[in-house]
Amino acid sequence: MRIPFIKMHGLGNDFVVLDARENDLPDLNESIARGIADRHTGIGCDQLILLQPSDSADFRMRIYNHDGGEVGACGNATRAVAMLHGSNATIETDGGMLAASPRDGGASVDMGAPRFDWDAIPLAYPMDTLSMPVGWEMLQNPGAVNVGNPHVIFFVDDCDAVPLDRLGPEIENDPLFPVRVNVNVATIEDRSRIRLRVWERGAGLTKACGTGACATAVHAMRRRLVDSEVTVALPGGDLQIAWSEGETIRMTGPASESFRGSFEWDDYA
Structure with a gap:
């Protein structure tokens, strides 16, 4: 077929x-x-x-x-x-x-309303998701947000210096996260701009992650580190994220069609 x-x-x-x-x-x-x-x-x-x-x-x-x-x-x-x-x-x-x-x-x-309760992330046991008392090497005291997918967010001085290819899978599969987790490392450049890298659950390092940008921006806003509208700069380009307490998240950015084709279903069945 x-x-x-x-x-x-x-x-x-x-x-x-x-x-x-x-x-x-x-x-x-x-x-x-x-x-x-x-x-x-x-x-x-x-x-x-x-x-x-x-x-x-x-x-x-x-x-x-x-x-x-x-x-x-x-x-x-x-x-x-x-x-x-x-x-x-x-x-x-x-x-x-x-x-x-x-x-x-x-x-x-x-993108809907973010969720912050520990059992909505979900985590394995109760804790404050605004500043979690856990860490992995240089990545300490993250926040957690569910935006349709579970995300954990670390703020660091230089997100490019974090060995995310090594720490990402370790954190993703930690027993603290019963359904695994997406791992975000972010650097606040100013009140309107965040630099971000993401280790995606089940996909690894990607050039961009829309839900990761949303989760990171919302967590930064909850921490009063940025304004209610920010640019999130990912390796693949920029996304615009807007959110206010009690509201839904608005994400704006580019998308493109690369090409079209077809394949035989039986080749993969």
Whole structure:
């Protein structure tokens, strides 16, 4: 069975998009998603995105990380599929309902309200998520935010100097995080700009992470380190994040279509 796909990216965080809103696809599982995402023997991507019909929104978006595991949210992919849809859309995800508006060269997305309770992250046991009494080498006293995905955030003097390729997987898989966690290391440059690197759960180091940018900006705002609208500078480029206490998060940034193609489903089944 020949299956069409669309290759897209948001600031270099890349996706293979399968559109099943009008035509059904065979059942997608972790093994098939991992095979498609493989950069050596598959199409290659950080995340595989499956679009499906929804009874409660314009469409449903399911997200599979590079390792084949399904996750609840992906901010960069949300901008990409908003561009693909071509008009304002509500999007059902396992992380909650999102609202996206295409803009020239990108999209603006209402990412929903952040969650801060320890059991909403989730953590293995209760603690203050604004300043957690834990650490890993030079990374100490992080904060935690759930924005559809669980994130832990460390503020450091120079995020580029952190060996995130080594510490990222250790923290991601620490027993403190029952469903694993995304690891963010950030440097506050001034009250309107944050520099950020992210180790993504199930994907590793990526050029950009939309939910990571949201979680980091919100945590910095809760700590009164930045203003309510900031630029988050990632290796792949900049995102604009806005949030006020009690409100939802607004993320704005670019997205692009790279190319289209097709593949034989049986090659990965």
